Amino acid sequence: MLKIGIVGVGIVGQSVCQILEANKDIITARAGVELVPTIGVVSDINKKRDVSIKLTTNVDEVLDDPTIDIVVELMGGVDKAYEVVKKALKNGKSVVTANKALLAYHRYELQELAGENAFEFEASVAGGIPIISALRDGLSANHIISIWGILNGTCNYMLTKMIKEGVAYEDVLKEAQELGYAEADPTFDVGGYDAAHKLLILASIAYGIDVKPEDILIEGIQNISTEDIYFAKEFGFSIKLLTIAQINKNNEVELRVHPALISTVDMIAKVDGVMNGISVLGDKVGETLYIGPGAGGDATASAVIANLIDIARKGKGSPMLGFKTPLEGGLKLAQKGDIETRYYLRLQVEDKSGVLAKVATILGNQNISIKNMVQKPIDEKRANLLLSTHLCNEKDIKEALLTLQTENLVLSEPAMIRIEE
Amino acid sequence: MLKIGIVGVGIVGQSVCQILEANKDIITARAGVELVPTIGVVSDINKKRDVSIKLTTNVDEVLDDPTIDIVVELMGGVDKAYEVVKKALKNGKSVVTANKALLAYHRYELQELAGENAFEFEASVAGGIPIISALRDGLSANHIISIWGILNGTCNYMLTKMIKEGVAYEDVLKEAQELGYAEADPTFDVGGYDAAHKLLILASIAYGIDVKPEDILIEGIQNISTEDIYFAKEFGFSIKLLTIAQINKNNEVELRVHPALISTVDMIAKVDGVMNGISVLGDKVGETLYIGPGAGGDATASAVIANLIDIARKGKGSPMLGFKTPLEGGLKLAQKGDIETRYYLRLQVEDKSGVLAKVATILGNQNISIKNMVQKPIDEKRANLLLSTHLCNEKDIKEALLTLQTENLVLSEPAMIRIEE
Numbered sequence: 001m002l003k004i005g006i007v008g009v010g011i012v013g014q015s016v017c018q019i020l021e022a023n024k025d026i027i028t029a030r031a032g033v034e035l036v037p038t039i040g041v042v043s044d045i046n047k048k049r050d051v052s053i054k055l056t057t058n059v060d061e062v063l064d065d066p067t068i069d070i071v072v073e074l075m076g077g078v079d080k081a082y083e084v085v086k087k088a089l090k091n092g093k094s095v096v097t098a099n100k101a102l103l104a105y106h107r108y109e110l111q112e113l114a115g116e117n118a119f120e121f122e123a124s125v126a127g128g129i130p131i132i133s134a135l136r137d138g139l140s141a142n143h144i145i146s147i148w149g150i151l152n153g154t155c156n157y158m159l160t161k162m163i164k165e166g167v168a169y170e171d172v173l174k175e176a177q178e179l180g181y182a183e184a185d186p187t188f189d190v191g192g193y194d195a196a197h198k199l200l201i202l203a204s205i206a207y208g209i210d211v212k213p214e215d216i217l218i219e220g221i222q223n224i225s226t227e228d229i230y231f232a233k234e235f236g237f238s239i240k241l242l243t244i245a246q247i248n249k250n251n252e253v254e255l256r257v258h259p260a261l262i263s264t265v266d267m268i269a270k271v272d273g274v275m276n277g278i279s280v281l282g283d284k285v286g287e288t289l290y291i292g293p294g295a296g297g298d299a300t301a302s303a304v305i306a307n308l309i310d311i312a313r314k315g316k317g318s319p320m321l322g323f324k325t326p327l328e329g330g331l332k333l334a335q336k337g338d339i340e341t342r343y344y345l346r347l348q349v350e351d352k353s354g355v356l357a358k359v360a361t362i363l364g365n366q367n368i369s370i371k372n373m374v375q376k377p378i379d380e381k382r383a384n385l386l387l388s389t390h391l392c393n394e395k396d397i398k399e400a401l402l403t404l405q406t407e408n409l410v411l412s413e414p415a416m417i418r419i420e421e
Numbered sequence: 422m423l424k425i426g427i428v429g430v431g432i433v434g435q436s437v438c439q440i441l442e443a444n445k446d447i448i449t450a451r452a453g454v455e456l457v458p459t460i461g462v463v464s465d466i467n468k469k470r471d472v473s474i475k476l477t478t479n480v481d482e483v484l485d486d487p488t489i490d491i492v493v494e495l496m497g498g499v500d501k502a503y504e505v506v507k508k509a510l511k512n513g514k515s516v517v518t519a520n521k522a523l524l525a526y527h528r529y530e531l532q533e534l535a536g537e538n539a540f541e542f543e544a545s546v547a548g549g550i551p552i553i554s555a556l557r558d559g560l561s562a563n564h565i566i567s568i569w570g571i572l573n574g575t576c577n578y579m580l581t582k583m584i585k586e587g588v589a590y591e592d593v594l595k596e597a598q599e600l601g602y603a604e605a606d607p608t609f610d611v612g613g614y615d616a617a618h619k620l621l622i623l624a625s626i627a628y629g630i631d632v633k634p635e636d637i638l639i640e641g642i643q644n645i646s647t648e649d650i651y652f653a654k655e656f657g658f659s660i661k662l663l664t665i666a667q668i669n670k671n672n673e674v675e676l677r678v679h680p681a682l683i684s685t686v687d688m689i690a691k692v693d694g695v696m697n698g699i700s701v702l703g704d705k706v707g708e709t710l711y712i713g714p715g716a717g718g719d720a721t722a723s724a725v726i727a728n729l730i731d732i733a734r735k736g737k738g739s740p741m742l743g744f745k746t747p748l749e750g751g752l753k754l755a756q757k758g759d760i761e762t763r764y765y766l767r768l769q770v771e772d773k774s775g776v777l778a779k780v781a782t783i784l785g786n787q788n789i790s791i792k793n794m795v796q797k798p799i800d801e802k803r804a805n806l807l808l809s810t811h812l813c814n815e816k817d818i819k820e821a822l823l824t825l826q827t828e829n830l831v832l833s834e835p836a837m838i839r840i841e842e
Binding site for chain 2: 267286
């Protein structure tokens with residue numbers, strides 16, 4: 001028997017307890033021992049919870065109890081969770097967490113602290129999809145060329161609604177909030193931060209790279225307009241909040257989260273609604289694709305319990321982030337300005353002759369050539385120029401957009417979405 | 422350093438050697454030790470191979486060498502491979518195999534023999550997709566409700582060509598043979614046997630069930646006609662060679678391989694060409710989907726090396742088939758006649774009044790009701806009735822088809838394809 005203490009008994013914590021009970025037969029057969037949730041730590045002891053374990057508000061009742069074998073950290077947040085997990089590891093316990101924010105900031109310190117202790121975190125990325133183990137174990141023979149992920153179900157639900165049903169951003173956000181897919185303050189999801197935390201975890205496993213959320217490009221979906229949706233549909237694109245980790249031509253690691261236009265022909269473009277999807281391109285295996293539920297109590301608990309079973313089977317842990325020794329030479333984070341891709345631009349301009357020529361000239365001066373363009377009138381005086389570029393450099397496009405603004409050729413802030421192929 | 426002996430240095434064996442060399446930096450960092458292919462066993466020593474390891478025709482040079490840590494079995498076939506693997510395990514070596522036929526027949530004996538030795542086989546199912554580890558480790562908290570797989574790239578390539586380009590079976594087979602996707606004798610692939618071997622491996626991990634290929638329903642794609650393709654397209658279906666493992670309403674395990682009509686809306690229907698795909702439905706996690714290359718030297722070697730790295734990291738193995746102790750009560754294999762699904766039928770009949778009524782009556786007598794029907798004339802005297810049924814029982818439909826034949830209502834053997842939803 002392994003005794004489990006659960007710190008944070010919310011939706012996921014309750015699911016963990018319920019599944020350990022409901023599926024006890026198969027879990028015990030697979031683990032070889034019974035996994036018994038014994039005690040849960042909560043902040044509000046009076047709140048009703050659908051579990052039969054003992055509850056306490058004192059986390060040390062778990063951390064200092066020598067009979068507790070595994071601590072499951074489901075409290076969320078960074079600082080407090082970090083203290084809890086550190087103490088659990090120091091007390092010799094195995095730890096399982098679903099906390100992506102904690103790992104986004106402290107994964108390397110925790111790997112160091114864990115040493116030979118098992119420290120697992122399958123639930124931290126893409127909920128029920130076993131992508132951590134696929135990347136860390138299943139694809140370990142490969143140099144990873146790229147990882148493209150749809151890792152935020154809230155954004156994917158919203159973007160799917162916008163593109164399939166033409167619903168405007170504000171309306172679909174309201175709907176997502178009513179359905180419980182989006183928080184009252186949706187910034188963490190729609191701003192791309194949640195996806196960025198997950199991206200950093202995957203990047204460490206793929207590339208052994210230690211960076212923080214502050215170091216990488218993160219853009220949200222808040223400024224996507226119905227014109228952008230129109231352009232996407234017109235030219236065979238879908239719009240996804242894409243998390244990208246990839247090696248660029250300088251052998252540096254690009255890490256970025258932003259909305260992207262991707263061809264509807266790509267398998268990953270077909271990952272719709274609240275689903276998550278991850279496409280991994282390995283230098284030897286080629287592309288493998290993983291799709292499934294990225295959130296929800298039971299799906300997340302499924303991943304947490306998979307880790308518990310793994311610990312029961314094997315005792316000691318894998319190298320937490322997949323590297324037993326650092327990669328020789330290491331890999332550097334690419335500069336944000338060095339991104340090279342195609343771009344979609346939405347420019348609000350005066351609807352009069354000569355404007356288009358000036359815009360094209362300014363773009364041309366930065367070596368940016370136009371691939372497709374549509375002009376959509378707004379009223380008698382103004383129009384939106386919707387255009388896509390050929391491959392160019394992020395620095396150049398930013399420079400061109402700045403020039404368009406300083407020369408007063410655009411009537412409002414230009415919008416830009418990267419096109420990924 | 423771990424020394425590796427490779428038994429069978431064909432396409433995959435050569436890829437294993439080449440990748441261990443080409444990706445040595447990242448493999449060593451992930452494994453913590455260098456993985457060194459040292460000796461290869463071949464049947465024809467004079468055949469040119471693109472590897473630099475020592476070659477021998479004497480397998481005992483590997484099996485009896487105490488300095489060899491891991492034996493990689495890539496010789497294929499059942500009986501000889503079984504002897505080699507048995508001896509390797511008895512001599513205390515870890516074993517990695519890609520041999521699905523061996524596992525289809527001997528996986529339980531081998532699990533017994535392996536004991537605490539590592540015995541891994543990620544490459545045996547779906548090539549580069551880490552589906553063994555996803556199912557055994559990632560989804561271990563779940564009762565598996567169903568596994569639907571597209572596990573044979575040859576068949577999927579052929580069926581995709583047939584449905585997308587209208588190419589006839591014989592022509593696409595010839596083309597697949599020219600491209601090297603199909604063998605000169607294609608029976609093992611197009612007859613469904615290759616997929617069945619893989620299915621049995623997955624079924625053991627999901628259900629702990631010990632059955633042999635002879636025990637299960639296996640039908641190939643050889644009889645799929647252009648009429649069937651026409652019907653499929655007309656009613657929104659794709660045709661796939663589907664491997665199914667699922668729990669039926671009697672809580673028994675259905676295991677079957679056969680062509681199936683599936684809705685084009687299903688994600689797995691979008692797995693086209695030589696790709697493999699597996700949809701797993703867990704009772705808690707819901708559906709997760711895995712897509713990637715199911716064959717090819719490098720993709721298969723990627724899975725073999727992932728196992729090598731895993732062994733280097735962890736030493737002792739997981740429970741080979743995922744169960745530390747047998748599932749209480751166990752699960753029984755469902756009878757073939759107990760399948761309940763929808764069916765598509767192709768019946769060649771005389772084109773005269775009264776025939777359709779008689780056919781409908783015979784079906785109705787077995788409680789089979791028709792959902793869709795198309796009548797396509799063949800010549801002035803004959804027509805094909807193409808129809809789909811509502812949900813019914815396999816025993817009933819077989820009985821009805823027999824009656825149609827004994828009463829001479831059909832002019833040739835009726836064709837039947839299951840519709841899976």
